Amino acid sequence: MLGGLILTALAVALVLLLAGPDDARGMGTTPAPLADGRAPGAAPMQMIELSEAEFRLRPRDAWQPVPLPDTWARRGLANTGLGHYRIAFTLGARPAGLWVLCIPRMSRVHELRLNGELLGGALIDPFDRPPGDTGGRDHLVSVPPHLLQPGLNRIELSVVHSRNAGLSMLMLGPAQALPTGARLIHQMTWIPSSLYLVGAGLAVFMLAIWWRRPSERICGQFGLIWMLCILMHLLVLLSPPQPDAVHDGLLLLLQIGALALGASIALRLSGRLQSTSAGVAQATLLLMVALALWGALTGVLDEVRLWLHPVLILVCALLMPLAWSGCRRLPGPARLLLAGLLAALLIAAGHDHLVWMGLSSVMDHYWLPQALPLALLAIGSLMIRRLVEALRQVEQLNADLERRVAERTAALQQANQAKTRFLASASHDLRQPVVTISLLIDLLREQVPAPLRPMTDRVDEAVSSMEDLLKGLLDLSRLEAGTVRPRPQPVALQPLFDAIAAHEGETARRKGLKLRFRPSDATVVSDPVLLEQILRNLVSNAVRYTERGGVLVGVRRRGERLQLDVIDTGVGIAQEDQDAVFEEFVQLDTPIGRPRRALGDSSRGLGLGLSIVQRSCALLGHRLLLNSRPGRGSRFSVQLDSATPLPALAVPALPRRLPLQGLxxxxxxxxxxxxxxxxxxxxxxxxxxxxxxGLAPLRHQLAQRPRGHSGIDLLITDHRLRGASGLDVVEAVRSYGGPVPVLVITGDTSPGDLSLLSASGLQVLHKPFRAEALLAAIEQVLATAETFAITAARAAPGSPASRRG
Structure with a gap:
């Protein structure tokens, strides 16, 4: 849309620029008959072209014939001063209507008489004349009919010029017969002003871009050029008839300022802003400013402008190749348009300088006021196009960035899934031998003689360490899978302290550390299993990374909440590493706490504990805090809601010697x-x-028994079997033999399998496990089944309970 507007404006201005002088010059050469309301059959009336005149400089000089238009400099006269014209014409009859006298170029300081009567201007004393006009203007003068007479008529015209001395041809005739070209020239002088007004909005827009984005210097400098050109146009419109040093000096300074900004743009485009050329241009412009100020102050500004104008044009010509070299990225048509505009500006500037010096015809117009706004609009459109292209590139970069982020996210998800599958597979394969060793070691400890007990204890410790590592992987997988459902309830902290002290105390004693739990009767709201896991991991981590001193565990009140603290005197963690330690497989390697992502020795674990702590706290809604200084130790804090203390629980009875007798x-x-x-x-x-x-041998056993009687008091099945799953086994047994208590054991850690088992509602025991955990799980399954059976029996029709109901 903007490009179409600019092209339309260019076409209109070109027509005016080229047709204006010619139209004015040719007025009356082929006068066209126009209707003027006269009676039918009357002869058409035409404009009379007055192209012959007599001229003299002084009243005592003789009259000399001159053709119109008349340019004094072309006749070897001075370009300034007072001159007198006399034009004679003959009329056949006195006109009846209003006539007009059209003078396309005449000084504003003039005295115009028709047949001795003052028709326009003011009286001029030839011996004390006022300062002359700096340039000619077009004039339309109304001629009353009574001033015209049949026969010979005479126009006497005295003009005073400061420069561009001369006079155009005159046109006289009825107002209705005024040529269209002359009307356009007189009535459409607003076109350059309108173009500048449009450019003002564009300049404000560019300056706003520069203000919001200081890096867009070229855009802002071009907006400043626009503003300077608008000020110059206003100065030209408001120029006084007589020369004024302040007005002319300010106009010259604005021209130099616009040139300075243009030079900065050209040098910036070519990448030579810091070169020798930039220094030379800067020195030249400063010299121009000094000369302009000196000329305005000493009254020789016209002489200064006579020399400065060609220098300005020369500097523009030297800078344009630099601007051209900096526009290599523009498309071919845009570069050609830019080259044409720059060349047109140079030609217009040279032409206007000749007009200003009076070396061209007095009929010539200044081209720069018409060409400059068009060129600026066109260049502005190119800059807007550059801005739009930059925005398009930004959008494209954003789209590419989003695509890359999506690709990286998908790749990370695939890598995470591959990691999960690998850990699940590796964990399953590792858990099988570990659970075998654990069960056999438990049996072995009951049978070996006393001298061999220390050896079996060491083996048991090694197995326990392996179980802890695998348990960490399982806990992490369960948290990732979202299968952990917290069950908040009141939890007494002292029993939790006692259990963890018994578990970690031996490790601390072997390292020569003091592991202290400050006694507390506090009760908090949390999930007992997850809270024990959190505290156990924090204490184990503190003992692992403390070489001297000790570990203190305590609870204190913080407002309405309780804060559980685990404080150690270990190596500490640097500030920049405190976020990294909560990631999986991150260990502390050096005394200053730098993270190490490679797996270390077994005493340092797998680097899963703090990751599990952070995820468990997030799941429970507990706030986890870390305060640490390298070489001084660390404090991990968990903020908890307090609860009402729990009543004392009865001491459980000792387990039987044969707890599964007969099952x-x-x-x-x-x-x-x-x-x-x-x-x-x-x-x-x-x-x-x-x-x-497998499932096939089990089905063969079930087929030996009557349907509905499986002969199984408890089914223990692995989840991952060859050709089947644990859920398939449960379905086969229950569909053939009815309800049967089930315990599923599994070494799987993949999120999918964990979610599936969690949704089944079956009791699950994860490998590896100790014998005590296996027995506890079996007893829990049997107790749940017994409770369910009693409830079903009471609800059955015909039962005593149902009869009482």
């Missing part, structure tokens, strides 16, 4: 070593055990 257990496990270890451990507890390595 019929079926085990489905395809790993022979695990299957054998489970059979031995369960039989040692008094159970009758039947083992199968």
């Amino acid at each position: 019929r257990l079926t085990v489905v496990e395809d790993e022979p070593a695990v299957q054998d270890a489970l059979r031995a451990r369960l039989q040692a507890w008094g159970a009758v055990v039947q083992c199968h390595d």
Whole structure:
């Protein structure tokens, strides 16, 4: 839209620029008959062209014939001064209507008489004349009919010029017969002003861009050039008839300022802002400013302008190749348009200088006032196009960035899924031998003689360390899968302190550390399992990274909440590493706490503890804080809501020697070593055990019994079997033999499998596990099944409970 507007304005201005002088010059050469309201059959009236005159400089000089238009400099006369013209014409009859006298170029300081009567201007004393006009203007003078007479008529015209001395041809005739070209020239002088007004909005827009984005210097400097050109145009419109040093000096300074900004743009485009050319241009412009000020103050400004104008034009010509070299990225048509505009400006500037000196015809107009706004609008459109292109590139870069982010996110998700699958597979394969060793070690400790107990204890410790590592992977996988459902309830802290002290105390003693738990009767609201996991990981981490001193665990009140603190005197953590330590597989390697992402020795774990702590706290809504200084130690704090203290619990009875005496257990496990270890451990507890390595042998056993009677008191099945899953086993047993208590054991850590098992509602025991955990899980399953059976029996029709209901 803007490009179309600019092209339209260019076309209109070009027509005016080229047709204006010619139209004025040719007025009356082929006068066209126009209707003027006369009676039918009357002769058409025409404009009379007055192209012959007599001229003299002084009243005592003789009259000399001159053709019009008349340019004094072309006749060898001075370009300034007072001159007198006399033009004679003959009329056949006195006109009846209003006539007009059209003078396209005449000094504003003039005295115009028709047949001795003052028709326009003011009286001029030839011996004490006023300062002359600095340039000619077009004039339309109304001629009353009574001033015209039949026969000979005479126009006497005295003009005073300061420069551009001369006179155009005159046109006389009825107002209705005034040529269209002359009307356009007289009535459409607002076109350059309108173009400057449009450019003012564009300049404000560019200056606003520069203000908001200081890096857009070229855009802002071009807006400043626009503003200077608008000020110059206003000065030209408001120029006084006589020369004025202040007005002319200010106009010259504005021209130099616009040139300085243009030079800065050209040098910046060419990348030579810091070169020798920039220094020379700066010195030249400063010299011009000094000369302009000197000329205005000493009254020789015209002489200064006579020399400065060619220098300004020369500087523009030298700078334009620089601007051209900096526009290599513009498309071909835009570069050609820019080259044409720059060349047109140079030609217009040279032409206007000749007009100003009076070396061209007096009929010539100044081209720069018309060409400059058009050129500026065109260049402004190119800059807007550059801005739009930059915005398009930004949008494209944003789109590319979003695409790359999406690709990287997808790649990270795939990598994370691959990591999860790898950990799940590796964890499952590692858990199988660990659970076998754990169960066999438990049996071995009951049978070995006393001298061999220390050896079995060391083996048991090694297995326990392996179980802790695998348990960390399992906990992390469960948190990632979202299968952990917190069950907030009142939790007494002292029993939790006692359990963790018993578990971690031996490790601290071996390292020579003091592990202290400050006694507390506080009760908090949390999930007991997750809270124990959080505190156990924090204490274990503190003991692991403390070499001297000790670890203190305590609770204190913070407002309406309680703060659980684990404080150590270990290596500490640098400020820049305090976020990294909560990531998976990050360990502290050096005394100043720099993170190390490679897996270290077993005493340092896998770097999962703090990651599990952070995720568990986020799941529970507990705030986790860290305050640490390298070499001084660390303090991990968990903020908890307080709760009403719990009533004292009865001491549980000691477990029986044969807790599973007489129970019929079926085990489905395809790993022979695990299957054998489970059979031995369960039989040692008094159970009758039947083992199968898959679903097909189990179905064969079920087929030997009547439907509805499976003969199974408890089903223990692995989840990952060859050709089937634990859920398939449960479905087969229950569909054939009815409700059967089930315990699922698994070494899987993949989020999908964990979510599936969590949704099944079955009791799940994760590998590796100790014998105590296996027994506790079995007893919990049996207790739940017994409770469910009693509830169902009471609700059955015909039962005593239902009859009482």
